Amino acid sequence: MSKQSTNSLEVRILNFIQNGTGNFGKLLLETFHYQREHNKAYGNYCANLSEPKTWQEIPAVPQTAFRHFPMRCFSENETIRTFRTSGTTGEGFGEHHFRSLDLYESAARKGWENASLPDRIEIALLPTPKEAPHSSLSCMAGWLAKSDAFFINEGVLQLERLRHVLNLATEPVTLFGTALAFLNYFEWLESKGYRHQIPNYSRVVETGGYKGSGREIPKAELYHKFETALGVSAQAILNEYGMTELSSQFYTRGIGNTHIGPAWARAMVIDPVSGHEVPDGEQGVLKIYDLANLDSVSAVLTRDFARRHGAHFELLGRDPAALPRGCSRNADETLQRKNLK
Amino acid sequence: MTTRSIADALANTAHEFPFLGKITAQDLLDIVRMELGHEDILDGFAPYGKHQARAFAPETILHIVSGNTPHAALQSLIRCLLLNTHNLVKIPRTGLREVEEFTQKLPAELQAKVEIATELTDAWITQAGAVIVFGSDETIHAIRSRVPASKPFFAHGHRVSFGIVYEDPTFASTVDAAQDASLFDQQGCLSPHIFYIREQKPGDAIRYAGQLAKEMEAFQEKHPRGALSAEEAAEIFHLRTSYRFRAANDVRVACWESVGNDAWTVIYEDDPWFVASCLNRVVYVKPLPDNLETFLTPVRQWLGAIGIWPCEPRFVENLATLGASRICAIGQMQSPPFTWHQENSQTLANLVHWVDFEPSSPIESKS
Numbered sequence: 001m002s003k004q005s006t007n008s009l010e011v012r013i014l015n016f017i018q019n020g021t022g023n024f025g026k027l028l029l030e031t032f033h034y035q036r037e038h039n040k041a042y043g044n045y046c047a048n049l050s051e052p053k054t055w056q057e058i059p060a061v062p063q064t065a066f067r068h069f070p071m072r073c074f075s076e077n078e079t080i081r082t083f084r085t086s087g088t089t090g091e092g093f094g095e096h097h098f099r100s101l102d103l104y105e106s107a108a109r110k111g112w113e114n115a116s117l118p119d120r121i122e123i124a125l126l127p128t129p130k131e132a133p134h135s136s137l138s139c140m141a142g143w144l145a146k147s148d149a150f151f152i153n154e155g156v157l158q159l160e161r162l163r164h165v166l167n168l169a170t171e172p173v174t175l176f177g178t179a180l181a182f183l184n185y186f187e188w189l190e191s192k193g194y195r196h197q198i199p200n201y202s203r204v205v206e207t208g209g210y211k212g213s214g215r216e217i218p219k220a221e222l223y224h225k226f227e228t229a230l231g232v233s234a235q236a237i238l239n240e241y242g243m244t245e246l247s248s249q250f251y252t253r254g255i256g257n258t259h260i261g262p263a264w265a266r267a268m269v270i271d272p273v274s275g276h277e278v279p280d281g282e283q284g285v286l287k288i289y290d291l292a293n294l295d296s297v298s299a300v301l302t303r304d305f306a307r308r309h310g311a312h313f314e315l316l317g318r319d320p321a322a323l324p325r326g327c328s329r330n331a332d333e334t335l336q337r338k339n340l341k
Numbered sequence: 342m343t344t345r346s347i348a349d350a351l352a353n354t355a356h357e358f359p360f361l362g363k364i365t366a367q368d369l370l371d372i373v374r375m376e377l378g379h380e381d382i383l384d385g386f387a388p389y390g391k392h393q394a395r396a397f398a399p400e401t402i403l404h405i406v407s408g409n410t411p412h413a414a415l416q417s418l419i420r421c422l423l424l425n426t427h428n429l430v431k432i433p434r435t436g437l438r439e440v441e442e443f444t445q446k447l448p449a450e451l452q453a454k455v456e457i458a459t460e461l462t463d464a465w466i467t468q469a470g471a472v473i474v475f476g477s478d479e480t481i482h483a484i485r486s487r488v489p490a491s492k493p494f495f496a497h498g499h500r501v502s503f504g505i506v507y508e509d510p511t512f513a514s515t516v517d518a519a520q521d522a523s524l525f526d527q528q529g530c531l532s533p534h535i536f537y538i539r540e541q542k543p544g545d546a547i548r549y550a551g552q553l554a555k556e557m558e559a560f561q562e563k564h565p566r567g568a569l570s571a572e573e574a575a576e577i578f579h580l581r582t583s584y585r586f587r588a589a590n591d592v593r594v595a596c597w598e599s600v601g602n603d604a605w606t607v608i609y610e611d612d613p614w615f616v617a618s619c620l621n622r623v624v625y626v627k628p629l630p631d632n633l634e635t636f637l638t639p640v641r642q643w644l645g646a647i648g649i650w651p652c653e654p655r656f657v658e659n660l661a662t663l664g665a666s667r668i669c670a671i672g673q674m675q676s677p678p679f680t681w682h683q684e685n686s687q688t689l690a691n692l693v694h695w696v697d698f699e700p701s702s703p704i705e706s707k708s
Contacts, residue, residue: 040590041586041589041590044589044590045585045586045589045590047589048589060582061586062579062582062583062586064583064586064587065583065586068586068587068590068591069586069590270578272571272574272575272577272578272579272603273574273578273602273603275578283571284571284575285575285578285579301579301582303579305571305572305575
């Protein structure tokens with residue numbers, strides 16, 4: 001595929017994202033052919049697999065592929081940005097390379113808009129894109145927030161500053177951050193005996209994630225803390241499901257609802273034994289097809305479990321049995337860490 | 342009952358459970374003799390050095406066993422029955438058929454010495470003179486916190502095992518290697534995660550992996566693997582997908598898998614670092630590096646058994662200091678003798694307390 005037609009495909013995907021013009025299946029199959037030809041590792045993987053006739057048959061790569069191989073459809077020197085996974089203990093980190101952030105930005109902005117979120121983030125419990133150039137989350141927040149909206153500086157959550165800003169808020173605000181950052185803030189508030197009542201119609205977007213912290217609390221418990229600490233109900237909280245290996249995001253509101261993706265990214269829940277899509281209501285492994293991943297690979301097999309609800313999914317989380325059973329967690333982490341050398 | 346009559350009864354019952362291996366009454370008496378010095382030393386004073394001694398077991402011992410391997414649970418129970426102690430056995434909520442059946446087949450007098458339950462009560466902990474736990478470190482930690490510090494507590498956490506094939510030009514050991522990796526669906530601490538192959542010529546290890554895959558399939562045909570939870574199936578699915586992708590891009594990786602199901606998986610990886618299997622008949626094959634010790638560093642403290650082929654003394658000395666408590670032939674990894682120093686120490690000897698008797702004149706031995 002020539003550079004011209006690549007651009008053409010990119011333009012058509014951008015159009016699909018922004019205007020909905022085009023056909024997802026056709027675009028994805030075209031994207032697959034492009035990626036198979038230009039992403040060497042993916043091409044090698046697909047060489048022994050049967051030719052997909054529909055987009056649902058496109059081979060997905062495991063997330064670990066981003067750790068072991070350069071998953072890009074362009075040469076290394078064309079790379080303008082590389083995002084890294086946060087390197088959960090024992091997993092190493094994967095890399096997602098970009099030669100253009102146009103599709104990612106377009107997907108992030110449009111996805112945010114589709115989730116009926118205000119167009120500006122007032123408070124991001126994240127480091128700035130400058131401080132965390134390899135964080136796809138900070139990059140996304142950088143498009144949606146002003147530079148003074150970031151509340152993690154040199155790795156430290158600015159507790160007093162955050163409290164001060166929230167106390168002064170008189171208009172609805174939108175907060176964005178990882179579950180761990182919110183949890184840390186809430187625990188600090190609790191230890192000081194503080195709490196907020198942020199303005200009505202405020203919104204919270206939490207991205208899940210407790211990576212590297214060794215802790216995790218049930219979602220209902222976290223959302224209860226949101227209510228106690230900020231005075232926001234579960235219905236005002238959205239969970240954003242995304243990952244470094246993808247360019248698009250899925251959102252759900254409150255507790256017990258399904259995640260809904262945009263038209264250009266589809267989820268499929270797979271039976272781990274048969275490899276086929278599970279019937280509606282059944283659980284399996286979550287596979288994502290993301291057109292915005294044009295320059296890497298669009299079909300990604302996640303490590304997450306989900307229950308299928310039509311074209312949507314209920315996120316069940318990462319398999320708790322993913323670690324070798326029986327060994328202590330310490331043992332597991334040591335084993336896996338060493339395996340990365 | 343005397344120790345000898347108990348040993349007879351236990352051997353008779355164990356005979357009906359072939360997976361325990363061939364156990365005679367003398368085998369059991371040998372454990373008593375080797376660990377406590379004399380076969381009759383639990384029944385009365387017996388010679389002990391220049392004097393006499395008598396060993397007393399706790400009246401009651403609490404066993405908390407995991408569902409992974411009935412073998413370990415039964416060995417623990419048999420050893421403690423040999424001590425003529427009363428046994429409280431906490432089995433998993435889903436039951437542990439072998440332990441229940443074994444108990445039912447014991448003579449009434451011994452059967453009365455075993456109580457089985459699926460819930461662990463504080464009353465049992467109070468009643469027990471010693472506590473033996475098999476399970477994950479989390480389980481052990483949780484139970485330890487409920488047991489008074491003064492009470493003897495023996496924890497058997499999970500271990501990882503592996504095999505080394507030093508010389509096997511015809512790959513004859515693959516039959517036994519497949520058995521070791523498949524028995525108990527690889528859940529036990531003696532289940533091998535990896536076979537290291539000393540290559541006589543380049544490519545031996547990958548060829549061994551291919552042959553092992555055939556034997557894994559053959560074992561599966563005779564002894565199908567048990568059902569998996571969705572999480573376990575997903576783990577194998579992820580592992581296979583990951584290694585397939587790597588294999589397509591890296592000649593140092595190859596994988597073989599059962600067709601149409603996830604019954605077994607063999608992964609060849611030319612990377613000497615120890616890697617833990619996700620279990621359920623997923624086994625790695627790697628070329629044996631010169632300095633294996635280095636590549637085992639992360640797991641040294643968790644080593645269980647090392648299976649070797651051929652199982653000859655010339656290979657043992659270098660392995661003895663690695664940390665494993667057992668070095669045996671590939672094919673025997675899942676059949677530890679009752680005299681095995683589990684956790685690198687004695688079992689009966691740690692449970693008893695002693696009373697010495699120093700008569701003014703020597704007394705004749707009973708046996």
